[in-house]
Amino acid sequence: GIQVEQSPPDLILQEGANSTLRCNFSDSVNNLQWFHQNPWGQLINLFYIPSGTKQNGRLSATTVATERYSLLYISSSQTTDSGVYFCAVENTDKLIFGTGTRLQVFP
Amino acid sequence: KAGVTQTPRYLIKTRGQQVTLSCSPISGHRSVSWYQQTPGQGLQFLFEYFSETQRNKGNFPGRFSGRQFSNSRSEMNVSTLELGDSALYLCASSLEGFGTDTQYFGPGTRLTVL
Numbered sequence: 001g002i003q004v005e006q007s008p009p010d011l012i013l014q015e016g017a018n019s020t021l022r023c024n025f026s027d028s029v030n031n032l033q034w035f036h037q038n039p040w041g042q043l044i045n046l047f048y049i050p051s052g053t054k055q056n057g058r059l060s061a062t063t064v065a066t067e068r069y070s071l072l073y074i075s076s077s078q079t080t081d082s083g084v085y086f087c088a089v090e091n092t093d094k095l096i097f098g099t100g101t102r103l104q105v106f107p
Numbered sequence: 108k109a110g111v112t113q114t115p116r117y118l119i120k121t122r123g124q125q126v127t128l129s130c131s132p133i134s135g136h137r138s139v140s141w142y143q144q145t146p147g148q149g150l151q152f153l154f155e156y157f158s159e160t161q162r163n164k165g166n167f168p169g170r171f172s173g174r175q176f177s178n179s180r181s182e183m184n185v186s187t188l189e190l191g192d193s194a195l196y197l198c199a200s201s202l203e204g205f206g207t208d209t210q211y212f213g214p215g216t217r218l219t220v221l
Contacts, residue, residue: 030206041144041195043212086150090205093163095140097150 002027004089004098011103013077021072021101023087031090032063034072037100038083046072046085077105109134111200111213119219125186128216132179132200138162139181140210141173144195156181157204185218193220 003026013019023032034046047054047061049070054061058077063070070087084100112131120126132139140163141153152165156175173183179200185192195217199210 033210035212041197041215041217043197043199045209045211048209088150088210090210092206094152094155094165094205095142095199095210096152097142099149 002029002089002091002096004087004096006085006087006098006101008101009099011101013103013105015078015105015107017077017105018073018075019077019103021074021085021103023070023072023098025068025070025089027068027091028065029089029091032065032070033088033090033095034061034070035086035088036081036083037086043086074103077103079105079107081105111198111211113196113198113213113216115216116214117217117219119221120188121221122188122190124188125184126188126218128183128196128198128218130181130183130198130200130213132181132198133211136200136202136211137179138201138204139175139179140199140201140205141181141183142197142199143167144197144215145191145193150197153183155204162204188220190220193218 005024031050035043049063051065058075060073088095088097138157140155144150155163175181195215197215199212
């Protein structure tokens, strides 16, 4: 099956810093989503991005489907950005999650 | 529009018991999928229902089952609970299912098996 790897596994930042999270996948996929899991467990949609670049405020994402990777950029990080970030790829019949990047932002 | 809701939010059971979890999708969404999240295995796909039919199933034993009603609400059942079933169970809904549009997740049900 498709393998999804995320890096780095852990990231510690001071407020105001920028960061880049990476998601590699082993085979062609139909779509890719980025999620933020808050401390209570809820998965919040960030981007639905099968290819190209999208931006939403301080967050942006780029997926290069032909090279099988996606990047999530967080600029001017805030303490509320803390949590676990997951990428998930879709084939025709399921959503396959990566192992996640745990981000901690300190004031 | 209301989001995906899951009930109950927390549940404590003992080994050997069975449990039923409920998921109400976003209005108009016909696809509901279920996931199990554990520290050791991460987020894993359980199954997907669309128009009251199970379309896809992950690699879980037959103790895990589900169903979907005509209003698209879905239930998941786990029989003969084991300690390893302790997990956060998440459901997601979408308009038509995988490969077509965004999956929206509920807040989850945290199950503890003692």
